[in-house]
Amino acid sequence: MTCDQIGSIVILTGAGISKESGLSTFRDTDGIWAKVRIEDVATPEAFEKDPERVQEFYNARRRGFLSESVQPNAAHQALADLERRWSKDLLVVTQNIDDLHERAGTRSLVHMHGELLKVRCARTGQVYPWRRDVTPEDACECCGSTGTLRPNVVWFGEIPFDLDRIYAALQCCSRFIAIGTSGQVHPAAGFVAEARRGGRARTVLLNAEATDTSPLFDEQVLGPASRIVPEYVEKLLAENRD
Numbered sequence: 001m002t003c004d005q006i007g008s009i010v011i012l013t014g015a016g017i018s019k020e021s022g023l024s025t026f027r028d029t030d031g032i033w034a035k036v037r038i039e040d041v042a043t044p045e046a047f048e049k050d051p052e053r054v055q056e057f058y059n060a061r062r063r064g065f066l067s068e069s070v071q072p073n074a075a076h077q078a079l080a081d082l083e084r085r086w087s088k089d090l091l092v093v094t095q096n097i098d099d100l101h102e103r104a105g106t107r108s109l110v111h112m113h114g115e116l117l118k119v120r121c122a123r124t125g126q127v128y129p130w131r132r133d134v135t136p137e138d139a140c141e142c143c144g145s146t147g148t149l150r151p152n153v154v155w156f157g158e159i160p161f162d163l164d165r166i167y168a169a170l171q172c173c174s175r176f177i178a179i180g181t182s183g184q185v186h187p188a189a190g191f192v193a194e195a196r197r198g199g200r201a202r203t204v205l206l207n208a209e210a211t212d213t214s215p216l217f218d219e220q221v222l223g224p225a226s227r228i229v230p231e232y233v234e235k236l237l238a239e240n241r242d
């Protein structure tokens, strides 16, 4: 693997970056997994067993994403600003299935766990935008069959998207920044170690609280993302002003 550029940045975001936009996290005390079990709604087996229950779980979250009150917050905007002002490569890898990074203006973006505002035909694999509830009567555009549409998200036990692109960026990056993630879900939780293995990355955790992976980071700043991310971005840009 040849890394032809010094100064590239990889940013991993999790549910914590969207919390102040009004979206629930997973493992906070009021989080999603405190109300429903992963095994019942976020695995291929759950979808096989009770597709309507799984669809309703995602229909409710999709409706939440689309409500007027859910807007990108200052953390999403700071990352889009950093992308515009950083002269080297920058890649945002999000575990989130909302569209707040896009709406804030981030373009170099990978949704490793998929996107809830898209559906996928389980028969053909065709993916297309979808902004309303999925019902058993909905037929897919590609093959016309009903009952084959699933949320275009990665469930537990499924392989995340774009891993080759992510690992290539991790091996070469000079800075790895994790924001709003508890570091409990793999393979994302292993990205900080992967960045360190590349030998040149400074690793930074920006989170509301310390996590089990905190010891793997060179630096950590604790606080709400809407405050600490803009502050960190300004500090990074000031340190690297040519």
Ligand code: BV8
Pocket (backbone or CB within 6 Å): 013, 014, 015, 016, 017, 019, 020, 025, 026, 027, 028, 031, 042, 095, 096, 097, 113, 153, 154, 155, 156, 157, 158, 159, 160, 179, 180, 181, 182, 183, 184, 185, 186, 187, 206, 207, 208, 209, 211, 223, 224, 225, 226
């Ligand atoms: C896979 C989409 C095989 C759906 C999600 C070891 C190696 C590999 C796999 C495993 C392994 N050990 C176990 C596994 C299996 C499993 C796994 O990790 N299980 C866990 C529970 C132990 N992993 C998988 O199944 C993955 N697939 O392994 O395939 C493979 C892999 C590679 C190569 C070949 C084969 C698939 C996992 C993806 C599952 N799908 N989401 C959906 O959203 O419904 S995961 C789900 O968790 C979300 O994506 C979520 O983003 C993600 C991680 O959670 P976080 O984002 O971190 O959210 P959390 O609530 O946990 O934390 C929020 C943090 O924010 C907290 O720290 C909090 O303090 C902070 N915070 C809160 N408010 C704020 C804040 N910070 C700042 N400001 C605030 N205001």
